[in-house]
Amino acid sequence: xxxxxxxxxxxxxxxxxxxxxxxxxxxxxxxxxxxxxxxxxxxxxxxxxxxxxxxxxxxxxxxxxxxxxxxxxxxxxxxxxxxxxxxxxxxxxxxxxxxxxxxxxxxxxxxxxxxxxxxxxxxxxxxxxxxxxxxxxxxxxxxxxxxxxx
Amino acid sequence: xxxxxxxxxxxxxxxxxxxxxxxxxxxxxxxxxxxxxxxxxxxxxxxxxxxxxxxxxxxxxxxxxxxxxxxxxxxxxxxxx
Numbered sequence: 304x305x306x307x308x309x310x311x312x313x314x315x316x317x318x319x320x321x322x323x324x325x326x327x328x329x330x331x332x333x334x335x336x337x338x339x340x341x342x343x344x345x346x347x348x349x350x351x352x353x354x355x356x357x358x359x360x361x362x363x364x365x366x367x368x369x370x371x372x373x374x375x376x377x378x379x380x381x382x383x384x385x386x387x388x389x390x391x392x393x394x395x396x397x398x399x400x401x402x403x404x405x406x407x408x409x410x411x412x413x414x415x416x417x418x419x420x421x422x423x424x425x426x427x428x429x430x431x432x433x434x435x436x437x438x439x440x441x442x443x444x445x446x447x448x449x450x451x452x453x
Numbered sequence: 454x455x456x457x458x459x460x461x462x463x464x465x466x467x468x469x470x471x472x473x474x475x476x477x478x479x480x481x482x483x484x485x486x487x488x489x490x491x492x493x494x495x496x497x498x499x500x501x502x503x504x505x506x507x508x509x510x511x512x513x514x515x516x517x518x519x520x521x522x523x524x525x526x527x528x529x530x531x532x533x534x
Binding site for chain 2: 403407408
């Protein structure tokens with residue numbers, strides 16, 4: 304099972320109903336292919352960081368929508384094709400996130416394990432104290448040297 | 454020992470830089486989270502290097518990836534002139 308994040312920007316001139324209709328259409332395409340849309344995040348209208356030009360018009364605002372999709376990955380090609388063909392979509396990105404999320408999960412587990420073992424790492428660093436002091440002393444020496452020169 | 458360095462003779466302050474993502478226990482940097490990203494992308498649009506921000510290697514990689522995605526989504530600028 305793979306998890307994807309489908310982000311697309313719709314023209315700001317498009318009505319909210321049209322955006323909803325597009326989302327429904329994409330959801331239909333996904334479900335037809337055995338994938339499910341687990342989350343719909345309508346981020347709404349916001350300013351673009353740079354202008355995006357689509358043939359005659361230049362857009363400075365966009366209506367952001369993010370769909371989270373769980374599936375095999377084979378449905379993504381069709382979804383992307385639809386987004387490319389849809390005139391009112393000015394930008395779209397698909398990102399696979401399941402691997403990143405799994406990695407985040409791993410970090411979390413590691414941290415929990417470390418905490419359970421008595422928060423080891425910090426103490427280790429403490430025992431490395433003398434070396435640090437030595438470096439500091441060396442630093443001071445160089446600054447003094449510089450002062451003598453000036 | 455991890456406390457900020459005191460002012461020293463030379464006059465400038467050197468501080469022990471700690472990775473912000475490690476201390477805040479962030480495991481995944483979301484490209485949609487502009488609030489976080491913009492802290493590492495100044496006006497010019499360039500990503501702040503590790504040597505300045507103190508971010509650890511793992512998180513810097515994640516950050517760079519997120520910033521690049523955010524640029525693509527027009528959340529952040531590629532350049533400003």
